Amino acid sequence: MKKSILFLTVAAGLLMAVATSRLLAVDTASKEVTITGKAVCAKCTLHESDKCQTVIQTMVAGKTVNYYVTANDVSKAFHKNICTGPGEQVTATGTVAEKDGKEMLTLSKIEPVK
Numbered sequence: 001m002k003k004s005i006l007f008l009t010v011a012a013g014l015l016m017a018v019a020t021s022r023l024l025a026v027d028t029a030s031k032e033v034t035i036t037g038k039a040v041c042a043k044c045t046l047h048e049s050d051k052c053q054t055v056i057q058t059m060v061a062g063k064t065v066n067y068y069v070t071a072n073d074v075s076k077a078f079h080k081n082i083c084t085g086p087g088e089q090v091t092a093t094g095t096v097a098e099k100d101g102k103e104m105l106t107l108s109k110i111e112p113v114k
Contacts, residue, residue, distance in 0.1 A: 031095070032093055032094060032095055032108060033093070033094070033095070033096055034091060034092070034093045035056060035058050035067060035091070035092055035105070036058065036089070036090070036091045036092075036113060037056045037057050037058030037059075037067070037089070037090065037092075038056070038057045038058075038087045038088070038089055038090070039054055039055070039056050039057075039078075039081075039082045039087055039088055039089075039090045039092075039110070040054075040055055040057065040082060040086075040087035041053070041054065041055070041079070041082055041083045041084070041087075042054070042055045042068065044083055044084050045082075045086070045087060046066075052079060052083055053068060053069065053071075053079075054068075054069040054075055054078065054079050054082065055067065055068055055069065056069065056090060056092055056105065065103060066102070066103065067092075067096065067103045067104070067105040068102050068103065068104050068105065069092075069094075069104075069105050069106075069107055070104050070105065070106045070107075072106060072107060074107040074108065074109065074110060075107050075110070078107075078110050081112075088112055088113075089112065089113040090110055090111065090112055090113060091110070091111055091113055092105065092107055092109070092110040093107070093108050093109040093110070094106045094107040094108050094109070095108075
């Protein structure tokens, strides 16, 4: 009897831990972040793509991290500022998700650093 109660208690604790970690993972993925870095074109500057896409390069722990900006109205309106040019320093706000080993940034706001 005591073993059954102990087993049920441990099982319930594990279930709660898994459920809580999944809720926290969903919550952090939906939070907006702000990054500052150099915005360049994936096609014209980095030569990594067949089509134009904004990439924001920033330094994290001494390494360059590329945030590939997903297509939306904010990113499309901004891209003309950096396409075919040397790029520019920006501050961008949006949500980050990983896709195919790349950091994908969905912008809600982007502006040049003054």
